[in-house]
Amino acid sequence: MTTKREPNRYVQILDLVFDMAYTEGATEVAFAKSELNHAADAIGVERVENPADLVYYFRFRKPLPISITSKAPEGFEWIIRGAGKGKYKLVAVPNQVRVLPREGLITTKVPDSTPEIIRASALGDEQALLALVRYNRLLDIFLGLTTYSLQNHLRTTVKGVGQVEVDEVYVGLDRFGVQYILPVQAKGGSDEIGLTQIEQDLGVCGEKWPHMAARAIAVQFMDNDKIAMFELGLQDFQVAVIREAHYRLVPYADITDEDRELYRLFGL
Numbered sequence: 001m002t003t004k005r006e007p008n009r010y011v012q013i014l015d016l017v018f019d020m021a022y023t024e025g026a027t028e029v030a031f032a033k034s035e036l037n038h039a040a041d042a043i044g045v046e047r048v049e050n051p052a053d054l055v056y057y058f059r060f061r062k063p064l065p066i067s068i069t070s071k072a073p074e075g076f077e078w079i080i081r082g083a084g085k086g087k088y089k090l091v092a093v094p095n096q097v098r099v100l101p102r103e104g105l106i107t108t109k110v111p112d113s114t115p116e117i118i119r120a121s122a123l124g125d126e127q128a129l130l131a132l133v134r135y136n137r138l139l140d141i142f143l144g145l146t147t148y149s150l151q152n153h154l155r156t157t158v159k160g161v162g163q164v165e166v167d168e169v170y171v172g173l174d175r176f177g178v179q180y181i182l183p184v185q186a187k188g189g190s191d192e193i194g195l196t197q198i199e200q201d202l203g204v205c206g207e208k209w210p211h212m213a214a215r216a217i218a219v220q221f222m223d224n225d226k227i228a229m230f231e232l233g234l235q236d237f238q239v240a241v242i243r244e245a246h247y248r249l250v251p252y253a254d255i256t257d258e259d260r261e262l263y264r265l266f267g268l
Helices: 006-021 033-043 051-061 116-121 125-135 138-143 195-208 257-266
Strands: 028-032 076-082 087-094 107-111 146-158 162-173 179-187 216-221 226-235 238-250
Touching: 006 028, 006 033, 006 051, 028 033, 033 051, 051 076, 051 195, 076 162, 076 195, 107 138, 116 125, 125 138, 125 162, 125 179, 125 216, 125 226, 138 146, 138 162, 138 179, 138 216, 138 226, 138 238, 146 195, 162 195, 179 195, 195 216, 195 226, 195 238
Parallel strands: 107 238, 179 216
Antiparallel strands: 028 087, 076 087, 146 162, 162 179, 216 226, 226 238
16 A cells, blocks of 8 residues: 655655656656666665556656656656656656646536446445446447447556556447447546556557557546546647546436436537
């Protein structure tokens, strides 16, 4: 389990690894997973039991420490990319667009089909969120496709990147018979979708399912029991929001005639 002292320890370790490899004006700083524990030994802090956890922490959970971000070129920021098995690199990319739910977007009420035993037994925000999406066929509604869950927590490798993990993978079919592969990332709380996640998701799809059309999806809990869904792509080395929608799962009786009339107007 993560302890209260880990973030500070993680910062110290990554700081030293960065400082040892960084040169003034550099836009890439490469390091190996093994260097993380060497750095821990050098500064006299406890080793990280699984060094990959430290990398994941800064890739997807928390921002990089200011001691590192301050060394990015003007107008750029650092991201961590996989660079092969047990290898990573900090890369300076143009300041990223933040993928956050928009305020004021209409919320669509959907009859809640989640089995009560699933709601009562779900462990953690991300697992609960994936279950809600699956049992209520929110991906079908969002994309207008017929979709099927293929695999949860797909762990695999991508050439030139190394090990990656996708929260859930769906396959889909449209009315013309086009087949889709749909990687889904789930985020709870204040976590944000980042460039490296979309890159890795699309990279997995390109390698494992090259004959299918890949569409990257992200889902996130919002306040007031709302669920935000995004379709994301890459444009000019940045994450681009292709589509966004907000849903709330409710008892059927909570969907009013006014709601239905409003939704009918959307389809005209």
